[in-house]
Amino acid sequence: MSSSTGDLFRVTTFGESHGGAVGVVVDGCPPRLPLSESDIQPDLDRRRPGQSRLVTQRDEADRVEILSGVSDGLTLGTPIALVVRNQDQQPGAYEHMADVYRPSHADWTYDAKYGIRARSGGGRASARETIGRVAAAALARKLLATVAGIEVLAWVSSIHTIDAKVDAGAVTLAQVEASPTRCPSPEAAEAIVAAIEAARRDGDSLGGIVECVARRVPVGLGEPVFDKLEADLAKAMLSLPASKGFEIGSGFASTRMTGREHNDPFVAGPDGRPRTTTNNSGGVQGGISNGEDIVLRVAFKPTATISSPQQTVDSAGNEITLEAKGRHDPCVLPRAVPLVEAGVLLVLADHYLRQRAQDLLPR
Numbered sequence: 001m002s003s004s005t006g007d008l009f010r011v012t013t014f015g016e017s018h019g020g021a022v023g024v025v026v027d028g029c030p031p032r033l034p035l036s037e038s039d040i041q042p043d044l045d046r047r048r049p050g051q052s053r054l055v056t057q058r059d060e061a062d063r064v065e066i067l068s069g070v071s072d073g074l075t076l077g078t079p080i081a082l083v084v085r086n087q088d089q090q091p092g093a094y095e096h097m098a099d100v101y102r103p104s105h106a107d108w109t110y111d112a113k114y115g116i117r118a119r120s121g122g123g124r125a126s127a128r129e130t131i132g133r134v135a136a137a138a139l140a141r142k143l144l145a146t147v148a149g150i151e152v153l154a155w156v157s158s159i160h161t162i163d164a165k166v167d168a169g170a171v172t173l174a175q176v177e178a179s180p181t182r183c184p185s186p187e188a189a190e191a192i193v194a195a196i197e198a199a200r201r202d203g204d205s206l207g208g209i210v211e212c213v214a215r216r217v218p219v220g221l222g223e224p225v226f227d228k229l230e231a232d233l234a235k236a237m238l239s240l241p242a243s244k245g246f247e248i249g250s251g252f253a254s255t256r257m258t259g260r261e262h263n264d265p266f267v268a269g270p271d272g273r274p275r276t277t278t279n280n281s282g283g284v285q286g287g288i289s290n291g292e293d294i295v296l297r298v299a300f301k302p303t304a305t306i307s308s309p310q311q312t313v314d315s316a317g318n319e320i321t322l323e324a325k326g327r328h329d330p331c332v333l334p335r336a337v338p339l340v341e342a343g344v345l346l347v348l349a350d351h352y353l354r355q356r357a358q359d360l361l362p363r
Contacts, residue, residue, distance in 0.1 A: 003124075005236070008353040009140065011346060013132030015086075016123040023083035024132030028353065029069070029139055031077030033146065040064045040082065040138040046177075046338040047134045054180050054196050054334055060087055064135055075139075082135040086128075099315040100322055104304035111315065127241040127332065130339050137342030140349035150348060154212035154340040156183040156333045157297065160195055164188035168213045168295050182337045200330040205303035207242075208333045210340045214283070214294040214348060219273075220359070221289040221351040228287025229294075229351060236343035237298045242332050245299030249282020264292075298340050303329050 004012040008028045015022030041064055048062040062084050069080030098119045101108040106125035110117040117123060144150035155176045157164050164185035175184035181196075183189040199206050222229025234246045254262050262280050269275035276292055283294035305328040312322050329335065 005239075006346060006350040008357065009143075009346065009350040011133070011136040013129055013136075015129070015132070016118045017086075017126030017128040018118070018123075019086060021083050021085045022128055022131045023081065024136045026069070026080040026082070026136045026139055028350075029075050029077070029080055029143065030353075031075055033075040033139075033143055034073055035066075035070050035075050035080075035139065035142060036073055037064050037066055039142050040066075040135050043134050043138045043141070043338055043342070044084070044131065047130065047335055049329075049335070054193065054329075054331065062131060080139065082132070084131050084135070100320065101312055101314070102304065102322065102324065103310050103312050104301075125241070127335070127339075130241065130342070133342045133346065134338055137345040140345040141341075143349055144345065144352060148218055148352065149216045150218075150352075151215045152212065152341050152344050152348070153215075154210050154337045154344075156181055156192070156337060157209050157211040158188075159183070159192045159208035159331060159333055160206045162188055162191045162195060162208075166211070168211065169293060171213070176337070180334060182334045196331045203307035204330070205306050205328075206331045206333075207244075207300050207302040208331065209297050209299050210333060210336050211295070211297045212340045212344055214344055217283060217289050217291070217294055217348065218352075218355075219289055219291040220355050221348065222284065222287045223351075223354070224287055228284070229289055229347070230282070230284045230287065230296075232347045232351070233294075233296060233344060236347050237296070237340065240298070240300075240336070240339050240343060242300045242303065242336070243298055244301045246296065248284060248294070248296040250280040251282075251297065254280065294344070296344070298336075300332055300336055303332055 003014065004010060010027045012025045044062045044064055049060055065083050067081040067083055069076055069078050106122060107117065110125065141152065153171065153173060153176065155166065155171060157166060164183050166184055171184050176182050179189035181189045181192045183192055196206060230248045233248065237243055237246045250257065250262060264276035264278045264281050266274045267277055279292045279295065281290065282296060283289055283292040305324050307324055309321050309323050313319050
């Protein structure tokens with residue numbers, strides 16, 4: 001099973017949802033970067049369960065421990081191991097589903113591929129695996145902010161049929177965190193709260209879209225052909241649990257535009273370097289960052305675990321009706337926001353180091 005990503009900034013996550021712990025090993029973080037657990041914990045707090053009535057009530061503090069790679073508050077340039085202990089496991093809540101293939105889960109596909117699976121909470125298929133990604137991305141956030149001033153911010157832009165009108169260039173972290181929905185539009189956030197609570201009462205779930213912007217990304221990140229920046233961003237986004245779609249810049253809306261409408265005109269910037277007057281490219285052209293904001297969107301399906309009766313089969317092939325019990329998110333979107341940020345941060349950190357490594361000779 002592949003649990004690693006990145007070339008120079010390489011991360012490997014480990015652990016199961018109801019095992020002893022989950023975590024990550026980060027290899028390639030440069031030495032002498034100031035780093036402590038307090039740099040990592042805020043991002044984990046935004047991801048953790050139980051943070052509001054809109055999400056799963058699993059009670060986990062998700063406190064991170066740095067096991068290696070840091071001394072006297074500075075990274076050593078050696079592998080950094082981060083771990084979060086699982087405290088509120090309830091594997092008994094899954095006993096009634098031990099031999100049942102839950103609709104739209106990974107139960108059947110894992111069984112078919114490996115001949116065995118972690119039956120409690122989905123194991124590696126659980127969103128709890130993403131703790132390692134978020135922890136590693138906190139290192140990437142610190143690194144990118146320190147060396148390049150890069151900022152990555154995501155928010156909920158829609159839930160079900162509720163859309164928020166948000167200016168990607170102006171939205172702030174304070175606006176995003178003002179509501180447990182992580183939607184920076186107060187009007188849309190109020191409607192989203194009502195919709196999620198109604199879905200929970202009805203034993204159902206909702207999906208939506210997370211939008212993300214990366215600001216002050218330097219020109220030149222990304223590789224032509226297979227490692228285009230948007231291709232690696234797409235891989236990072238579509239590897240997130242429950243993700244079903246990705247677009248960057250104008251995305252699918254570009255199919256309704258002409259070339260004259262879609263092209264981003266160049267003008268001379270204050271430093272004499274080319275800048276675009278529009279950003280339909282989403283900050284990437286030819287697979288390489290062009291210096292504009294990188295703007296992308298990720299679609300997440302409705303949570304697969306619902307309490308309504310569903311038709312399925314068990315491992316013996318018997319048709320049964322499943323009524324799932326346990327704790328789950330009626331909508332994953334509020335907790336998906338830091339996951340999207342994490343994916344973008346990990347890709348940008350890796351490509352930043354790759355660009356620095358190849359751009360050694362004077363031009």
